[in-house]
Amino acid sequence: MTHWFHRNPLKATAPVSFNYYGVATTPSATKICNDLRLSRTRLLELFTDLSCTPEMMKNLTDTYFSLLKGFIVSLDDSSQDSKLRYIQNFKWTDTLQGQLPSITEDEAKDVHRSLKTAAGIFKHLKESYIPKLITPVEKGRDLEARLIDSYIIQCQAEAQEVTIARAIELKHNPGLIAALSYETANFYQKADQTLSSLDPSYTIKWRKYLHLKCCFYMAYAYCYHGQTLLASDKCGEAIRSLQEAEKFFSKAEALCKEYGESKGPGTTAKPSGHLFFRKLGILVKNTLEKCQRENGFIYFQKIPPEAPQLELKANYGLVEPIPFEFPAVHTHWTLESLAAFDLTKRPKEDSAKPKPEEEVKPVKEPDIKPQKDTGCQIS
Numbered sequence: 001m002t003h004w005f006h007r008n009p010l011k012a013t014a015p016v017s018f019n020y021y022g023v024a025t026t027p028s029a030t031k032i033c034n035d036l037r038l039s040r041t042r043l044l045e046l047f048t049d050l051s052c053t054p055e056m057m058k059n060l061t062d063t064y065f066s067l068l069k070g071f072i073v074s075l076d077d078s079s080q081d082s083k084l085r086y087i088q089n090f091k092w093t094d095t096l097q098g099q100l101p102s103i104t105e106d107e108a109k110d111v112h113r114s115l116k117t118a119a120g121i122f123k124h125l126k127e128s129y130i131p132k133l134i135t136p137v138e139k140g141r142d143l144e145a146r147l148i149d150s151y152i153i154q155c156q157a158e159a160q161e162v163t164i165a166r167a168i169e170l171k172h173n174p175g176l177i178a179a180l181s182y183e184t185a186n187f188y189q190k191a192d193q194t195l196s197s198l199d200p201s202y203t204i205k206w207r208k209y210l211h212l213k214c215c216f217y218m219a220y221a222y223c224y225h226g227q228t229l230l231a232s233d234k235c236g237e238a239i240r241s242l243q244e245a246e247k248f249f250s251k252a253e254a255l256c257k258e259y260g261e262s263k264g265p266g267t268t269a270k271p272s273g274h275l276f277f278r279k280l281g282i283l284v285k286n287t288l289e290k291c292q293r294e295n296g297f298i299y300f301q302k303i304p305p306e307a308p309q310l311e312l313k314a315n316y317g318l319v320e321p322i323p324f325e326f327p328a329v330h331t332h333w334t335l336e337s338l339a340a341f342d343l344t345k346r347p348k349e350d351s352a353k354p355k356p357e358e359e360v361k362p363v364k365e366p367d368i369k370p371q372k373d374t375g376c377q378i379s
Contacts, residue, residue, distance in 0.1 A: 119321035157187035205264030212255035236301030
């Protein structure tokens, strides 16, 4: 999927040692700090580890956040923050201002579920944690509502792409494929509109991607809707629907070129080079020619001047974010281990704060070579 989906750069972070000499006064407190440092380091390594599985990522994420949670929430179930809430600052890069091979069915399920999980995580952060940040969220930065909403919607749209590819592969009802494609196009349009009020110098490349995907799936929607109309003996309307599909596919082709030439953060997907993309152009052309032949020999229907209004609603396959909750506080955290952190012994000069001149090195992502393109076949 690396060369089909656009991705903004991975969010990089400065190292954190969790060394609270003098503050952590017992072996149990020191062990929490050591486990926290090791789990965070390993978790960051997994981001660029090609052998990482969803299970590995989830298990280590749960371990890290269960340990970190003791620094955030009270252990007595009160609404108060932990006394350690302000002991550590974190520094991150900003993703904006600072790819489709043949896959197995199990891999497709992993991609599908991972995208829904990601949407749920973004949603949970937006609703439950971002409002509690110590530093107010800056406009146009990663944690701002418009960006978080765009990430949520894009995750849903890309998960539905997996559903559509599967439905096409299994030759499901054209009406269902048309409806799913229309819903997916609307997702991409909504994500694009959410970014429209942000500085285009940071969002132009991302928005080009969202726009081309919107046009691509509108072409799919009109193409399969045309097949549905033909099956209902509405050949004239089918031809007009296929003509609209042809128009949207041409727009998507042009946008692929514009997207590839756009400057901005993130990887550059190459959708126009994929068989999954090219097959749509062939499908539209062949289906349109078939409708025109049928109309010339059998139906003799007039072609409407206006394209049919798509009022399609998918009853199956729609994606919703998977509800997410952070893991419970790690068992290492007890009232005794919390009491072992003595903040009165904290050095006056807070070495935990990153220095102003400290730079966070960007995450170097692995160079994933595209496999032989088989058109998104899910075997």
